[in-house]
Amino acid sequence: MHFLSGILTLATLTASADVRKLAACDMNQVLHHRELATSHYKAGNLTLATKELQKTVVLCQEDAFSHFMLANALYRENRLLEAKVSYQTVAKHRPGDLETRMSLGFTLFELGETTAATEEWLFAMRLDTTSAFARAALAVGLMATGDIDNALMQYEQAVTLDKRYADRKALSIDIRWKAPAIKILNQLSELYQKQEEKL
Numbered sequence: 001m002h003f004l005s006g007i008l009t010l011a012t013l014t015a016s017a018d019v020r021k022l023a024a025c026d027m028n029q030v031l032h033h034r035e036l037a038t039s040h041y042k043a044g045n046l047t048l049a050t051k052e053l054q055k056t057v058v059l060c061q062e063d064a065f066s067h068f069m070l071a072n073a074l075y076r077e078n079r080l081l082e083a084k085v086s087y088q089t090v091a092k093h094r095p096g097d098l099e100t101r102m103s104l105g106f107t108l109f110e111l112g113e114t115t116a117a118t119e120e121w122l123f124a125m126r127l128d129t130t131s132a133f134a135r136a137a138l139a140v141g142l143m144a145t146g147d148i149d150n151a152l153m154q155y156e157q158a159v160t161l162d163k164r165y166a167d168r169k170a171l172s173i174d175i176r177w178k179a180p181a182i183k184i185l186n187q188l189s190e191l192y193q194k195q196e197e198k199l
Contacts, residue, residue, distance in 0.1 A: 025060030033059070034069065041073075049073055057086075064093040068100060075107055075176075083107045098127050098134065105137055106176045114144045125154075132162035140184045152195070155188040166192065 037052035050073040056066035071086030087104035094100060105120035118141030125134040136158035142151035158165040166189065177185065 025063060027060070027063075030056045030059050030063060030066060034066065037069070037073070046073060046077055050077060050079075062093070064090050067093070071103065071107075075103065080107055080111050084111065096127060098124050098131065101127065102134060102137060103176065105141070106178075106181070109141065109144075109181060110178060114141065117141050118145055130161060132158040132165055135161065136165050136185065137181075139188055140181050143184045143188060148191075151188060152191055155192055159192065 033052045033055045037049040037056075040046075040049035040052060050070070053066060053070040053073055056063065057070055060066060067086050067089045071083045071090060074080075074083035074086060084104070084107045087100055087107055090097065090100045091104055101120050101124040105117045105124065107117075108114075108120060109117035118138065121134060121138040121141050125131065125138050128134060135154045139151045139154035139158060142148075142154060155165070
């Protein structure tokens with residue numbers, strides 16, 4: 001996921017924030033460090049960006065958006081255990097946020113926690129049954145846990161909702177699909193193609 005794409009979820013993450021808790025935070029300082037983080041990221045220095053985002057969560061523990069941005073940066077740096085904790089913090093504050101659940105699932109999957117990742121993706125799919133992204137990820141999780149029939153069914157649904165999921169190259173641009181998940185997605189694509197050829 002693009003580091004700055006977290007900005008797109010700002011409305012979702014802050015719309016129902018507990019204003020009293022955030023009021024105790026120095027939001028001017030939080031925003032200052034977010035801006036510095038964005039500048040460092042644009043300059044190609046993810047390490048400095050991450051350090052600035054760590055300052056934001058120290059300044060305001062209740063700011064779910066800062067935790068989300070930090071989790072994204074940690075995931076990009078392959079600091080997966082730390083990313084997991086940050087995503088879990090966001091999920092605690094915003095249990096119904098689709099992007100958080102999807103990202104937590106990818107992090108868990110990378111850590112080898114396949115069953116937990118599949119549960120996160122199932123939760124995400126139930127949050128939005130029209131999300132091809134959630135269904136494709138759920139298919140990967142199901143395939144990894146050995147539930148091939150259900151995995152193929154979810155993959156077919158993903159392709160029905162968004163034809164790009166039938167194109168392996170189209171998916172490689174999203175950095176959340178790292179090698180293990182891409183390998184399984186490719187296997188699902190092959191199974192799907194063979195099934196389509198039989199019809």
